[in-house]
Amino acid sequence: MVNFQSPVLDRTFAALADPTRRALLARLDEQGGVSVSDLARPFPVSLPAIMKHLDVLSDAGLVTRKKVGRTVTCQLKAEPMEQAMNWLAKYERYWTEQLDRLAAFVEDDSWQANPASPSSAASKRRPKRSTKPGPSRKK
């Protein structure tokens, strides 16, 4: 049986699966300590809907809320994302290897299109002594 439980990863990935929640985190990244009403303003959804999204983010440990007087301010806590990023990093070789292969193909392709290019480029830089009829030594 496989041991694959990780409640932190479950909650982090689930919280990040919603575009409004990702946008809320992005706004909190730009301006820390925003009130809930200020945070909700640019979104085309109701304040209660934003509050529910903040509950999900708070349960995932990605946002903290603090009440000062009558205002609730929110703060980003990005630390749980580290575990998610470490999980994804194990698969990084799949897309970096693909890029390496593409780069190798492009390099190889331009070589085949002009196989003599490195030497011909070098010869272009060289003064054309051999093609110029020079003074014959036999004269």
Add this chain to the structure above:
Amino acid sequence: MVNFQSPVLDRTFAALADPTRRALLARLDEQGGVSVSDLARPFPVSLPAIMKHLDVLSDAGLVTRKKVGRTVTCQLKAEPMEQAMNWLAKYERYWTEQLDRLAAFVEDDSWQANPASPSSAASKRRPKRSTKPGPSRKK
């Protein structure tokens, strides 16, 4: 209004929010081209449940399925994870800065506990010539 739509991120994060699905991807990473029944074997869930998880992974573009004869084999396609990792990378400074602060605190703390430590450590490495009474030049 904030533009925050990204169906690829929605599907990728949602697919990764389940521990069984993450474990399926980990198994496919270890052994590419596994049949569905082989893939399902170590999991304490039914084959239909595994099939549903594979549907979610397939919709997210994280798994491809291929039928050869009567056997369906699965293959990992990790590329959609790249966008998810790039999204998370924007927040990386939060936990790296925290680590830097911790390292600075530990360094500062050990310095305060033994302020003369760098020089005293150096003097311990040096042969104790000055403490040994050497031959006096006045003799």
